[in-house]
Amino acid sequence: MARLPKLAVFDLDYTLWPFWVDTHVEPPFHKSSDEIVRDRRGQTIRLYPEVPEILERLRDLGVLVAAASRTGEIEGATQLLELFDLGRHFVHQEIYPGSKVTHFERLQLKTGIPFSQMIFFDDENRNIVDVSKLGVTCIYVQNGMSLQTLTQGLETFAKVSKAGP
Template sequence: MRSAPQGARASAARPGSRTSTSKPRAAAPAGGMALPRLVAFDLDATLWYPEMYMLDGPPFKLGHCSRGRPVVIDRSGEEVGLIGDTWSILHELHTDEKWAGTEIAYVSRTDMPKWAAQCLQLLKLDSGVSLHDFAHHHEIYPGSKRTHFRRIHERTGIRYEDMLFFDDMHWNIEDCAGLGVCAVYAPRGLRADVWKKGLAQYARRQGS
């Protein structure tokens, strides 16, 4: 996701999320495969497209694409929709009990954090929960993504080694991997093959 020199921080916790004072615990096994304590996603060109800097801005409204999935429409009629297999993957994370012990984060360097927040609030999963409320952590502001992850680590106590992250920008992957985060390159956005690759890569690092 592209960045700008300055910008406001937009950070919030999902209602009912686990407290930041909880001690980190080992990844929970599921079918013999270790699962991350936290799954983090970039936004622009990873979960949705177009990117925020490409839009004309608010007012935003909700619309539907040809497949019936919701999209956000900006003031000029540009549509922002989830790409790849994002919808089904987020649905799994929200509904499958095996993910009950995993926290979700958005880690974005956009210089339009308010626009991103509005899009997240408008887009909803089939259950009716918005993408905004679906996530425990919103680290959406310009700057190094190392800062984003450090803030999550300080707030939750979750080790970097227990985090899984997807991003379409390779240099962000390298930057976060330097902290110990299992960072997975998603050049065409979040797709099923990249998702499975990330889970397998994380499990190998955990020795499962």
């Protein structure tokens, strides 16, 4: 792939995992001896199956990764990232209620990476619309992150950045 983003940003709910952390599951979460993550009620919590491989692939390509989530369940979301051993992949985590534009402005300040060198994966169209206005390449995620979605997103980024200045 000719051009890669410097930063790949992921929403969490319905992008990395198939639920809203603030309404569908009950923190605190824990990992049992059989390595299964469960919520307070004992309900099994899972990621979309290809998420670990997606994050590993980005690392191998030299692309930094960050999280941007508007959830009010900050502790629960952060705890899940750690229990799933995903926290190590994220250079920054912007997890708090509010506009995704604020999340991206803070990511830009913290990383020094221009918006034009970022790609964003999210399942909510309103976030795609808002963040795309910053110049970020935004990819609408249907049915959770997959390697196919990642590949299509990186191809889109390469085309957009090739056409750009």
